[in-house]
Amino acid sequence: MEMKELDDLLQFCADKYRQIECENCTHTEKYSSTCNKECYNCLYKIHRVCNHDVHYSCERILHRYVLKFQLRYASETARCFWHVLNDRGTNEALSVYSLGCGPASELYGLFAIARYLSFPTDRVEYKGFDIDGKWKVINDVSLKSFKTQNVSFEYTDMFEYINVNQVHVNILVLNYVLSDCMRYDKEKTSLFLDCIYELLVSHQVDYIIINDIALYYLDEQRKSAYACMNDLEKKLVDNHISVTIEKVRYSDPKVAGVEMFGKKAKFNTNMFTVPQAIYGYQPFLLCDSIAMIIKRL
Ligand SMILES: C[S@@+](CC[C@H](N)C(=O)[O-])C[C@H]1O[C@@H](n2cnc3c(N)ncnc32)[C@H](O)[C@@H]1O
Ligand SMILES: [Zn+2]
Ligand SMILES: [Zn+2]
Numbered sequence: 001m002e003m004k005e006l007d008d009l010l011q012f013c014a015d016k017y018r019q020i021e022c023e024n025c026t027h028t029e030k031y032s033s034t035c036n037k038e039c040y041n042c043l044y045k046i047h048r049v050c051n052h053d054v055h056y057s058c059e060r061i062l063h064r065y066v067l068k069f070q071l072r073y074a075s076e077t078a079r080c081f082w083h084v085l086n087d088r089g090t091n092e093a094l095s096v097y098s099l100g101c102g103p104a105s106e107l108y109g110l111f112a113i114a115r116y117l118s119f120p121t122d123r124v125e126y127k128g129f130d131i132d133g134k135w136k137v138i139n140d141v142s143l144k145s146f147k148t149q150n151v152s153f154e155y156t157d158m159f160e161y162i163n164v165n166q167v168h169v170n171i172l173v174l175n176y177v178l179s180d181c182m183r184y185d186k187e188k189t190s191l192f193l194d195c196i197y198e199l200l201v202s203h204q205v206d207y208i209i210i211n212d213i214a215l216y217y218l219d220e221q222r223k224s225a226y227a228c229m230n231d232l233e234k235k236l237v238d239n240h241i242s243v244t245i246e247k248v249r250y251s252d253p254k255v256a257g258v259e260m261f262g263k264k265a266k267f268n269t270n271m272f273t274v275p276q277a278i279y280g281y282q283p284f285l286l287c288d289s290i291a292m293i294i295k296r297l
Contacts, residue, residue, distance in 0.1 A: 001116065005145035006108045007275045010070065012141050013063040014277045020060045027058040039064040040281075049215060049222045051183060055132075062103065062138060064281070070105045072284040073211070075271040076250065077109035077175055080209045080291050083246065084171055085117050087295070093123045097169045099158050100177025101128030103138045106211075107151065112271065125150040129158035159195045162204060169205045172196070176289075178225035179213045186223070193232055200296050201241055208294040214249060216258045226261070229292050242297040250287035261290045 017039070022028060028035045031054050032042045039061045046054050046061070056062055088094070098106050107126050114121050126149075128139065133155045143151060154161060162169065174196075181189040199205045210232075212225030229247075236243050247262025270285040 001112060001271055002273050003108060003112055005111070005142070006070070006074065006272055008145055009103075009108075009138070009141050010067065010275050010278050013066040013070075013138070014281065016137075017060060017063040017067060017281075020063070022058065022060050025058050025060070027061065031057075040068060043068065049183070049217065049224060053184070055184075056134065059134070059137065062134060066103050066138060067278050067281040068283055070103065070108070070283070071270050071272050071274065072287060073105035073175060073289075074108040074112065075269070076211050076287045076289045076291065077106040077173065077209070078113045078271055079109075079265060079267070079287070080173075080211055080248075080293060081106075081110050081113045081171075082117070083293055084207050084209065084295075085113060085119050088170075090117075090119050092170075093125070094119070094170050095125045095168070096127070096171045096173060097158060097162075098126070098128045098173040098175060100174065100180060101130050101139075101153065102132075102135050102176070104128045104135075104142055104153075106173050106175045107142060107146070108272075111146070111149070121149060126152075128153045129161070130155060131157065159199075162199070167204075169199075171207045171209060172199065172205045174208070174210045174212070176212050176225075178210065178228045179215070182224045182228065186220075189228060190231075193228055193235075197232060197235055200236070200243065200294065201239075203296060206296055209291065210294075211289050211291040214251065214253065214261070214288060214290045216253055216261070226290065229290070232294075233292070236294070244295045244297065246293040246295075248291045248293075250289055250291075262292070 034041045042061050043064055096110055114124055139153045210229055215224050216226050217223050218227055233245055248265050249261045250265050250268045268287040
């Protein structure tokens with residue numbers, strides 16, 4: 001489908017990526033001798049499961065991230081939102097909070113599917129939270145595109161925000177944030193999951209969408225979002241919290257002998273038109289994640 005807001009964001013990132021020279025870039029100096037002006041090399045290193053300290057430290061890398069992943073992640077989350085929106089009446093308002101929103105691909109997935117299902121978008125509220133203010137250059141473009149909608153970004157702790165403001169959240173989205181957290185601090189992620197569990201128990205959220213990388217490792221060094229999803233599910237079941245849990249995979253594990261995750265999604269293609277300007281950046285055009293949708297009963 002055509003989505004002007006997404007086209008504009010991709011065009012913005014393509015322009016910025018070309019303009020930023022990265023002369024004396026601290027990232028390249030410190031971590032990457034192989035960037036060679038192709039920051040997908042930098043991204044690839046950051047995203048490796050064995051990386052535990054290198055972050056998205058330069059703006060050029062952020063634009064490259066959007067060029068490579070935004071279409072895929074927006075398509076993956078759009079399909080998750082499809083499940084939830086279909087489950088709810090269109091007369092109800094819908095608040096969607098994203099934890100670790102980064103460049104907010106899920107914002108695009110959300111509005112795309114709301115429009116597709118003729119869900120009144122003036123009743124949709126999106127709030128993106130990230131502790132890293134570096135994404136602001138990108139999120140400001142989204143803010144401008146969605147200026148007639150109820151869209152905002154907060155560079156603060158979401159759990160604190162929810163507590164202070166005593167808000168009720170219809171959908172909480174964790175889109176590639178658990179894998180990010182697990183890379184840098186596994187103990188902190190565990191506390192983080194406890195907070196999410198508490199939000200469900202106390203009925204402060206109705207649905208949780210977790211969409212993340214399909215890596216099935218369970219060893220201490222490499223375990224990632226998959227282990228977190230399992231832990232959260234187990235805790236909910238063990239404590240008899242009334243929920244339904246739906247699990248979907250967009251592709252099968254790449255190695256043999258691994259247990260399948262949930263049911264295979266019917267569609268795994270990119271849902272959006274690909275602007276000419278970004279062909280050269282070889283965007284991922286297939287959904288490839290695992291997703292879990294928890295509904296509090
Ligand atoms: C891989 S990126 C974001 C993915 C994103 N949703 C997208 O659209 O592509 C993960 C983000 O999670 C953020 N993050 C990690 N831990 C966090 C925390 N405790 N609270 C909020 N954000 C966090 C990071 O700063 C990073 O920007
Ligand atoms: Zn740089
Ligand atoms: Zn680079």
